[in-house]
Amino acid sequence: MHKRKLAVIGGGAAGFFAGINAARQYPELKVTIFERSREVLSKVRISGGGRCNVTHHCFDPAILAKAYPRGQKELRWAFEQFQAKDTVNWFEQRCVELKTESDGRMFPVTDDSKTIIRCLKSEAQKHGVEVRTKTAVTNITPIDDNRYQVGLHGQQSMSSDAVVIATGGSNRSNKYDWLRELGHSIVEPVPSLFTFNFRHKIFEDLAGISVPDASVAIKGTNFRHEGPILITHWGLSGPAVLKTSAWAARYLYQEDYRFVIKVNWLHPKTQQEVRAVINQLRNRNARKKITKQDRFPLPNRLWKRFLELTEANNQLRWAELSNEQVHRLVQYLTNAEYEIQGKTTYKEEFVTSGGVPLDEIDMGTMESKLRPNLYFAGEVLNIDGITGGYNFQSAWTTGWIASKHL
Secondary structure, three states: OOOEEEEEEOOOHHHHHHHHHHHHHOOOEEEEEEOOOOOOOHHHHHHHHHOOOOEEOOOOHHHHHHHOOEOHHHHHHHHHHOOHHHHHHHHHOOOOOEEEOOOOEEEEOOOOHHHHHHHHHHHHHHOOOEEEOOOOEEEEEEOOOOOEEEEEOOEEEEEEOEEEEOOOOOOOHHHHHHHHOOOOOOEEEEEEOOEEEEOOOOOHHHOOOEEEEEEEEEOOOOOEEEEEEEEOOOEEEOHHHHHHHHHOHHHHHHOOOEEEEEEEOOOOOOHHHHHHHHHHHHHHOOOOEOOOOOOOOOOHHHHHHHHHHOOOOOOOEHHHOOHHHHHHHHHHHHOEEEEEEEEEOOHHHOEEEEEEOHHHEEOOOOEEOOOOOEEEOHHHEOOEOOOOOHHHHHHHHHHHHHHHOO
8 A cells, every 4th residue: 555655854853753753653654854964863962062951851831931032932832732741751661761950951861862862763763764864855846735746956856745844943044945935934044042252352261160150131131141151262151141142142133243241240149248248358358368268159260360350469468458449349240241242153053043933833733824734843943942951842842743743
């Protein structure tokens, strides 16, 4: 008997998850995954420093949806079908146990992304999914009201009864032209989740130093987030910066990535509280050098840099610190301003704000409202989350929903 065919375009997390779940639920379906590069699941392999941040330990769909600057409203109901708890159960049913870290991120207990990749590939093999790498899809042409012709670069095209598009995001608008040809519009893509580059490299030699509790705000806006900050060779990174970049992605693109941030290195302490602590140090540690302090959770090298920026001689003793120097030090610790000029996006792990607008998709099934039997999953949609496993979760969710409703 002729098997009905499903073409999945994109061998990333969303496409792979859609393909293997479709084959599992519908054994009569012939599923083929097309991946243009030589390797599938490349983002899975490199994410989380090679450990794969599978999802986030948040099992309330309403709260989970709040982690998405784009797609929050629509994912709220999508998570009722398949949420983070379902992801954990799905992998555990296949003997892959996940663990939760203190910040809520979830990883395989092996701390190795290969564990996740082996599991997904094993499922593909088990259910007869054909995976074709180094196979670029050039176009999709409707044959009739229900079927499609899938054009392949340098190879014979193939017909398919249904198509799942899971090609991921791209910062280049022309990469979506083939979807425009199908009648879909595109929300112009811009980068999300990136680090901030300082105009003046005042911390360049301190790269690698992190502060566990800080806050970052974009001056003149309401964009503000708390969390760890990491100093890089170029500027600042870490969860607080990445969250801010995600929520402000489209605003910062318009500003050409030239803006000013305000940093409180001692969040949640206020200026008044920090000033009170410094005055206590002046009184109680009067004879000790100002380089010696144990009241602020800052690495010593970073503390010394703040003293240098305050123009306070490292040989000074606490009793010798002037009121003016105290004022400047408090400012540098709790209300520092830095000029940002540019960003750094990790090319392999980039996340895009933009793509196929969600009002053109039935988010209950992931089917196109414009074309029957055409489905979308993952970052090709105008969905993106903050750092912490949320982008993978939206990939698993949209891929699973598409597979269920074929």
